[in-house]
Amino acid sequence: MSRATLGRGLALCLVAMAPLALGAEPAEQRWVAVGPAITETVIALGQGARLVGVDDTSMAVPGAASARRVGYQRALSAEGLLSLRPTKVVATEEAGPPAVLEQLRGAGVDVVIVPNTPTVEAARRRIREVARLLGRVEQGEALVTAMNRELEQAATRSKSAAPRPRVLALYARGAGNWMVAGAGTAADQLIQLAGGVNTVAAWTGTRPLTQEAVIEAAPDFILLPEGSLPLAGGVEGLSRVPGLALVKGWRVVTVEDVHFMGLGPRLGTAVNQLGERLHAPAPARRAP
């Protein structure tokens, strides 16, 4: 059976079935979202029911649990995805492997790449892009406006507050494998917008936690994604992490895991919550 023969067969089939497909099936939109910020936006726009599949990291997004898991964003499976019969795959630029994306396009799935850049401007663009794809432009604008308002609130609060708290953003790559988030990460943006100072802003990207770095950072706050706290064994366990054990006086604040992975539509809310906690008066501490 040669490819050419099969190809001809495919072409014939397509021609034969085109009127059928057009007549029988209305344009039902079945989406696969890859990247938590994209998944969150779809849900925030009230279109969560369209999601037939989401990637691993999106499983942490509230409301995404009803969609099927399609695996890690860089190791997607073409046939696995196609078995969910999606019409559109909306993914970050990190989605892959490239060959799989090509195969999806070849099977007639519309693959749209929406960059996951961790800046506020990119977050606004992301919301607008997803809203446009969903045909919900107005709702998208409303989301952007709400986000802008919340970010302004946060900015006002952090301006009036002094001094700016020093924050060290940590997350666990696995039990006992701690990483710090430097400049250019979603966590770094979150800290800045909430009026804090990222203590390791001199580093770009994520780096393994080193004891000396913690001592030099001398943080007022340790910022963690919620999911990492159990891996540390709670706040108690965190204080035994090498490095953190040596500096005293820090407090722990947590945010939802998704805010460490990208800046989504709830960025404003997250920033406000974080800002409130960072600027709350320290609880009275007894002398040791």
Added chain:
Amino acid sequence: MSVPDVAPAPSWGRRARGTLGPGLSWAVLGGLLVGVFLLAIAVGAVPVPPASLGGSVLAALGVDTAHRLEPVQEAVLLSIRLPRALLGMLVGAVLALSGAALQALFRNPLVDAGLLGTTGGAAVGAVSAILLDVALASRLGPLRALAVPGVAFLGALVATLLAYRLGVRGGRAEGPRVLLAGIAISAGASACVGLLISVASDAQLRSITFWNLGSLGGASWEAVRVAVVPLGIALVLLLREGSRLNLLMLGEREARHLGVDVERLQRRLILGTALGVGAAVAFTGTIGFVGLVVPSLLRLVLGPDNRRLLGATALMGAALLVGADVVSRTVVAPLELPIGALTSALGAPAFIALLARGRGRA
């Protein structure tokens, strides 16, 4: 080059138990491969009814039928399952065959391309390409999909040829020296990978992990078209050397007396395995144990005659990998299990069992 086509006494292990006649063993292995191949085409996350498949085949032949495949099903069959099964066959055949050939060349049943630095070199290449992916993506454009395999392939070739060069003393490659050099290069390569990993971002780290576990998920017609060249050359180079390897197993000096150009044979085999395993690892990541377990298993059944063993290992390696891939992409669909983890999970106990049996007899 004329080499007497004699079947000399087998080298290590027990004598040919040869319970299966040559004809029968070919039929069994060939049938196995065809069966697994058809299975790989037929099953997967997207259901494809056999009636529609038959209908589409008839339609392609000009017969009009009621049952046809939907376009998505056609795409799944033609642009996902078919190239994937073909790449799996080629890679499985080359991995197993390279193992068998190297084991005969070094007269040691524990050798495979991992020991020659081939896999390590490919890993350094692949990890570097993954780290540079973002920087390279804009320049490469459509070639981006081939960046990781391309660099991994180069890494594999460089590492293997380096091991071979280091093993040459007085114009002659000495087996143990080549292996020691290969082990040293592998250690160096894993150190490089460790250093590279420490600067990797989370996403890159995950990519590296997935590459390391192996997958046929990246198989496309483009990948098959590119990979078939080195893989095909490797198959041809290695499959022809059965008789000469038989003679070599008598001992190097004896083989020379019988007219074998040992150096040339070594060069050809090492080049063949570097090409083949390099390309295999480059396109699918590290897939363990196929090169080790398949030849050992078949040696037990067919005996050590390389003229039969080489072809048989290629067939069985192909069947094993395609079969493992069917498992990897169906059991947790729409997710996939990494196939390298699967072959190792099957291979490790099989190998331990083999060793345990061997110990009882020795």
